Amino acid sequence: MNRPIQTYYPPHLRVCFGCGTDHPRGLHIQTLWQDGQGICRFRPAPDCHGYPGMAYGGLIACLIDCHSVGTATAATYEAEDRAPDSAPPVIYVTGTLTVRYLRPTPLEGELVLRARCREIRGRKATVECAVFAGEMECARGEVVCLRLQETDLPQTDA
Amino acid sequence: MNRPIQTYYPPHLRVCFGCGTDHPRGLHIQTLWQDGQGICRFRPAPDCHGYPGMAYGGLIACLIDCHSVGTATAATYEAEDRAPDSAPPVIYVTGTLTVRYLRPTPLEGELVLRARCREIRGRKATVECAVFAGEMECARGEVVCLRLQETDLPQTDA
Numbered sequence: 001m002n003r004p005i006q007t008y009y010p011p012h013l014r015v016c017f018g019c020g021t022d023h024p025r026g027l028h029i030q031t032l033w034q035d036g037q038g039i040c041r042f043r044p045a046p047d048c049h050g051y052p053g054m055a056y057g058g059l060i061a062c063l064i065d066c067h068s069v070g071t072a073t074a075a076t077y078e079a080e081d082r083a084p085d086s087a088p089p090v091i092y093v094t095g096t097l098t099v100r101y102l103r104p105t106p107l108e109g110e111l112v113l114r115a116r117c118r119e120i121r122g123r124k125a126t127v128e129c130a131v132f133a134g135e136m137e138c139a140r141g142e143v144v145c146l147r148l149q150e151t152d153l154p155q156t157d158a
Numbered sequence: 159m160n161r162p163i164q165t166y167y168p169p170h171l172r173v174c175f176g177c178g179t180d181h182p183r184g185l186h187i188q189t190l191w192q193d194g195q196g197i198c199r200f201r202p203a204p205d206c207h208g209y210p211g212m213a214y215g216g217l218i219a220c221l222i223d224c225h226s227v228g229t230a231t232a233a234t235y236e237a238e239d240r241a242p243d244s245a246p247p248v249i250y251v252t253g254t255l256t257v258r259y260l261r262p263t264p265l266e267g268e269l270v271l272r273a274r275c276r277e278i279r280g281r282k283a284t285v286e287c288a289v290f291a292g293e294m295e296c297a298r299g300e301v302v303c304l305r306l307q308e309t310d311l312p313q314t315d316a
Contacts (some may be wrong), residue, residue: 015209023205094259
């Protein structure tokens, strides 16, 4: 899997403001799957601050959310021993999102998120995700992802 | 308190992407304090979807985050029996954010968030927040807010 897992999402679902590859003005959060870990690199927009000089906490939550869902998706394809472009597509939504803000996250520079899928059980996948600015861990998240069938989703146009 | 609590934040801190009244392109999340409850009304942008027709979960997290901090701030002024423009300013940051997504949140229409400050103890305020679309509760959040002194914050320019 050399491309971000989001590029394998079913075409009509690539609309997410956070991670949809087809969203014209979204955040385009990307998850690379490397050695059993989801890696995301992201550089916040210069005006995406909470307090002066600090990244907006809501943005950190968005990054953890989409990247953890991406990590659960990649981990599930691996657990099922099949390629991410095989059918049926693995589709998750967020059930519960928890973010602990450990310290202020600097706005400048690149953030790196490292996520691991701790458990896949039935419809649930639990992902742990850490947010680093350089060597400094700034936030830690846990996301419980719920697996859907494609038919569970509304068929409306985006 | 007839104005949103965010309009009482110290001027140099009104820069938050989520709720800063001075942010030129932010979300401008607003908290009104009514009868011991924080009320927020918000209409998502038409392209802020997660899956087609559903509001982006990261946006829901942003709303809960900023509105809960606003609710903690208003509740603290009330608990201290003083006006929100009195000194020193009450300043909170988010310590922990938890969001349970109960069902898909429709993208169309107005969302209403109702938040209550469950406890203020020392530096910590704990807020519970529910997100409604019409009569339907779509998400539920809990935010542990940490109180800061103004001098705890970096003095950098936004």
